[in-house]
Amino acid sequence: MEQHLQLPNSHVFVGSLSETFSDWFNRQHYSQVFVIVDEHTESFCLPIFLEQIGKIPAPVIAKVPAGEAHKNTATCETIWQWMLNAKLDRNALVVNLGGGVIGDMGGFCAATWKRGVDFIQVPTTLLAMTDAAIGGKLGVDFHGIKNIIGVFKEPVAVFADPVFLKTLPERTLKSGFAEVIKHAVIGDPELWTLMPPKWPSPNYSTDQWIQLLHASIAVKISIVTDDPLEKGRRMLLNFGHTFGHALESCFLETSDPLTHGEAVAIGMICESMLSNKRDEITARLSSYFPHRPIPPSAFPAIWKLMLQDKKNSSGNVRMALPDELPFSMKTVDISPETMVRSLSFYNGLW
Ligand SMILES: NC(=O)c1ccc[n+]([C@@H]2O[C@H](COP(=O)([O-])OP(=O)(O)OC[C@H]3O[C@@H](n4cnc5c(N)ncnc54)[C@H](O)[C@@H]3O)[C@@H](O)[C@H]2O)c1
Numbered sequence: 001m002e003q004h005l006q007l008p009n010s011h012v013f014v015g016s017l018s019e020t021f022s023d024w025f026n027r028q029h030y031s032q033v034f035v036i037v038d039e040h041t042e043s044f045c046l047p048i049f050l051e052q053i054g055k056i057p058a059p060v061i062a063k064v065p066a067g068e069a070h071k072n073t074a075t076c077e078t079i080w081q082w083m084l085n086a087k088l089d090r091n092a093l094v095v096n097l098g099g100g101v102i103g104d105m106g107g108f109c110a111a112t113w114k115r116g117v118d119f120i121q122v123p124t125t126l127l128a129m130t131d132a133a134i135g136g137k138l139g140v141d142f143h144g145i146k147n148i149i150g151v152f153k154e155p156v157a158v159f160a161d162p163v164f165l166k167t168l169p170e171r172t173l174k175s176g177f178a179e180v181i182k183h184a185v186i187g188d189p190e191l192w193t194l195m196p197p198k199w200p201s202p203n204y205s206t207d208q209w210i211q212l213l214h215a216s217i218a219v220k221i222s223i224v225t226d227d228p229l230e231k232g233r234r235m236l237l238n239f240g241h242t243f244g245h246a247l248e249s250c251f252l253e254t255s256d257p258l259t260h261g262e263a264v265a266i267g268m269i270c271e272s273m274l275s276n277k278r279d280e281i282t283a284r285l286s287s288y289f290p291h292r293p294i295p296p297s298a299f300p301a302i303w304k305l306m307l308q309d310k311k312n313s314s315g316n317v318r319m320a321l322p323d324e325l326p327f328s329m330k331t332v333d334i335s336p337e338t339m340v341r342s343l344s345f346y347n348g349l350w
């Protein structure tokens with residue numbers, strides 16, 4: 001089974017690369033193929049990628065260190081240096097084979113190389129398949145500020161093949177589920193029922209993965225197509241992230257930082273506390289993710305971090321919440337007192 005989704009300027013293929021890639025590639029006319037990997041996707045994903053895609057002109061492989069710590073302009077320089085060495089021309093194709101870090105950074109390098117060469121996303125984490133690879137937001141961190149340098153540019157295609165999920169550490173896989181749960185809440189009641197109500201790790205068949213990925217990606221596509229430059233409806237995608245980003249930063253300096261998905265999961269619980277969906281959402285999220293108490297001494301710092309968000313006005317924090325109607329959203333402004341109530345609600349759950 002293979003599924004195909006359409007964005008205004010790009011295609012998203014969900015299914016085995018062996019069924020999707022060659023057909024697509026043979027219809028293009030690329031002069032060179034330049035594959036960006038990190039040290040983990042080089043071992044776990046590159047052999048599968050090369051085996052599945054069939055015959056292509058000898059690709060250049062550019063390997064960079066793994067992890068968010070390397071999503072920066074220094075690593076971009078390394079990638080651009082590889083491009084220079086490979087004499088990469090305007091008709092080349094860049095392949096980003098990795099999680100959201102490789103997708104965001106490799107896409108940014110491709111979008112800026114010679115004012116832009118085509119690139120495809122071949123996401124290898126659940127988060128990247130369902131979220132980061134879709135929507136054309138590219139970039140890197142700078143002076144510790146996430147994604148502060150970047151551009152909007154669509155890949156020419158995205159190939160989401162669930163085969164790559166098999167080698168993901170459980171914590172990374174689960175973290176990706178936070179975004180799938182988010183997509184279900186903001187846009188697809190059926191997706192909600194496709195997911196197992198409780199962790200442990202779902203023992204999905206390939207077809208079940210394809211169905212789940214397809215539904216989750218479809219929600220993101222529908223929202224970004226409506227609002228490609230983040231002026232309105234795209235705010236829905238921020239559900240869980242107003243609290244989530246602040247919590248992610250706040251736990252960064254601890255001995256066990258939260259993953260992005262874990263932080264967003266807590267964020268969705270805190271934000272849905274203010275909605276009528278509280279019980280349903282809280283039950284699902286607390287079965288997937290461990291409880292991480294948030295020290296009340298950190299509440300003022302969390303408020304400060306939340307205030308930095310660009311959508312706020314007049315000292316309050318603006319966010320999108322699940323609304324009265326099933327699977328619809330509303331925008332609210334919250335005060336510091338409401339923030340304290342939400343975090344205390346989360347702390348009191350266990
Ligand atoms: N552009 C967007 O719209 C958007 C949306 C959400 C997140 N993001 C970005 O995505 C990034 C996070 O993405 P992520 O969670 O995929 O992190 P990641 O890219 O760092 O991948 C997580 C870890 O898993 C490893 N890995 C990747 N695929 C693997 C596989 N198949 N098997 C084994 N190991 C594998 C990676 O090497 C890394 O160590 C952040 O930088 C975030 O800003 C971007």
Ligand SMILES: [Zn+2]
Nearest residue numbers: 179241260264
């Ligand atoms: Zn997210």
